[in-house]
Amino acid sequence: MEIWLVSFIGGIVGSVFMDMTEAQMSKLGISSGVKGTYIGRWVKGVLGGVFHHQDIAQSQPVKNEAGIGQIFHFIVGGGVVALFYPVFIMSIGISTNHLMMSLIFGLLTSVLPWFILMPSFGWGFFGSKAPPGSRPVLSPILSHIPYGFGIGITVIIFYEIMA
Secondary structure, eight states: OHHHHHHHHHHHHHHHHHHHHHHHHHHTTOOOSOOHHHHHHHHHHHHTTOOOOSOGGGSOOOTTHHHHHHHHIIIIIIIIHHTHHHHHHHHHTOOSOHHHHHHHHHHHTTHHIIIIIHHHTTSOGGGTTOOTTOOTTHHHHHHHHHHHHHHHHHHHHHHHHHO
């Protein structure tokens, strides 16, 4: 039962690693084009029944969108998505190498922005209509691997302490 709680916490840790990675990538000019304000705007839209935008950047800003985006990122993107990690390792049947499995899991979560977030923003699958200069395919791959690392390292540390 504790693997679920540890994975949830690991997802939040992974989200911090993801944010740190995205900050460094941004300095190198690698960005998906996704901003926290856009995530907040999208979440607020979903709550109001709007699931798709023509272009999220052109949609009307909403009150507290940056804060909403950050909360969504850590709770849903961080913690809730990480609850699929135990399902992933149980379905594969490998639970001894959490570092390798969590890195693969993180890589697999790259599909979420490609097939849910970016199309909902009006940017198409894989961000094919993302803002000019963005790297919508590469950026999620590079940022979601540290996300998985955060899950894996949290699980490893927890089980080392408990051993």
